[in-house]
Amino acid sequence: MNFEEKYKPEKFSDIVGQDETVESLKSMKENGELSHMLFFGSWGCGKTSMALVIKNEFDIELIKFRAHDFMRNGIMDIIITIAKHVPQKTYKAVLLDDFEKLSISQQELLRGTMDTYSKTCKFIVTCNNTASIDPGILSRCRIYYFQAIQEPDAIKRLKFICKEEGLKISDQDLNRILNNAKRINSEGKVIGFDLRQCIKYLEDLCNRRR
Numbered sequence: 370m371n372f373e374e375k376y377k378p379e380k381f382s383d384i385v386g387q388d389e390t391v392e393s394l395k396s397m398k399e400n401g402e403l404s405h406m407l408f409f410g411s412w413g414c415g416k417t418s419m420a421l422v423i424k425n426e427f428d429i430e431l432i433k434f435r436a437h438d439f440m441r442n443g444i445m446d447i448i449i450t451i452a453k454h455v456p457q458k459t460y461k462a463v464l465l466d467d468f469e470k471l472s473i474s475q476q477e478l479l480r481g482t483m484d485t486y487s488k489t490c491k492f493i494v495t496c497n498n499t500a501s502i503d504p505g506i507l508s509r510c511r512i513y514y515f516q517a518i519q520e521p522d523a524i525k526r527l528k529f530i531c532k533e534e535g536l537k538i539s540d541q542d543l544n545r546i547l548n549n550a551k552r553i554n555s556e557g558k559v560i561g562f563d564l565r566q567c568i569k570y571l572e573d574l575c576n577r578r579r
């Protein structure tokens with residue numbers, strides 16, 4: 370199993386950064402409620418991971434779809450059938466990852482489904498930006514922005530993985546990893562890090578040392 374698989378966050382406490390989102394989800398959990406949600410932000414900052422964490426923390430069924438599933442014929446019928454089917458627990462959640470890959474007409478179709486089965490089926494949609502998301506979908510979701518991972522949070526997770534793997538890592542190695550995984554905005558400013566990339570570089574380093 371590669372590091373990305375092995376160190377997929379399972380609980381809120383495994384997530385680094387994204388504090389406001391975690392706080393909001395914790396209070397939803399306390400109140401026993403769940404909303405339709407949209408997670409947007411840059412690559413490798415925990416959007417898909419958070420959906421998996423929700424599955425575990427809320428102890429619900431999560432059915433996942435990704436961009437390549439949206440190409441399948443009849444995909445919307447499949448999603449609607451799943452939404453219709455009453456869950457064993459209070460809720461089920463349907464994760465639509467890379468949601469911007471759905472056409473606008475597919476997205477529009479989903480509005481009615483979100484409304485009709487909302488008592489038992491919550492949609493979690495993820496995307497990199499909201500520009501190509503149907504306004505009707507945006508209006509139905511609680512919207513959470515996931516910012517690129519900040520340096521102390523990236524270091525915290527990398528050090529955690531090193532500890533689990535029994536690997537000693539120098540500050541120089543950490544800097545090299547971070548340097549390779551920078552997220553840069555249109556003005557050339559570093560806005561944070563892609564943690565998926567950080568973890569891949571750490572794994573490469575680890576493999577070289579074994």
Ligand SMILES: Nc1ncnc2c1ncn2[C@@H]1O[C@H](COP(=O)(O)OP(=O)(O)OP(=O)(O)O)[C@@H](O)[C@H]1O
Binds near residue numbers: 374376384410419565
């Ligand atoms: N905030 C985070 N806390 C802990 N681990 C994280 C976090 N963000 C990313 N990771 C790590 O990076 C991997 C990739 O993260 P994830 O798939 O959640 O990113 P994403 O935001 O959905 O990215 P993309 O937009 O590319 O789909 C995860 O398996 C996890 O190991």
Ligand SMILES: [Mg+2]
Binds near residue numbers: 466
């Ligand atoms: Mg994702």
